[in-house]
Amino acid sequence: MKKNLITVVILALVLVNLILTAILTISILPETKKANELITQVCSAINLELKSGTVTSDAMSVPIDQVATYDIEETTINLKDSGDGKNHYATVSVSLSMNKDSDGYKDYGEKMDEWKSQIQSQITSVISSVTYEEFTSDQQGVQNKILANIQQLFSSDFIVGVGFPTVTSQ
16 A cells, blocks of 8 residues: 555656646746847847857958958948938948958959959948948948858858948938
C-alpha cells in the first residue's frame, strides 16, 4: 500500500512539474521573442553584424594607403513625401572608398566612369526612398544602404565605404 501511495505522489508531482513547466514556457516565450527583436534593432542601429563566422569588409579595416576614392559630383534628389505638404530635396556629393587590393577593384575600379550612371541610379533610388526626417537623422543608415546596393550591383565588396563630402537638405 505504501509503495502505491508513493507512486501516486510521485506521479502527481511529475504532472505538477509538467504543468508548471508548460506555463513557464508559454509565459517566457513571447518575452524572449520581444527581447530578440529589440537586440536585432539595437544591433542594426549601431551597425553590428549578427551573422557569426562571416567576414565583412569595411573602410576601417583597409589601410589608408590601400584605399582609392571615386567622387561623384553634387546631385539634387527629391526626397520621399513625409506628409507635411512640403517638397524636400537633398543635394549630395558622394565619395566611394575602394579597396585597391580587392579582385573587384582590378576588374572595375580602374574603369568606374563606365558605370557612373548605374551608380548614380543606385544613389538616387536609395535617397529618394527616405523622408527628410529619416535622411537628416540617419545619414549613416542611408550611406550603408547605398553601399549595400552598389556592392550588389558589382557583385563584389571592393567598395568598402560611401561618404557624403557635401550635403545640403531642405
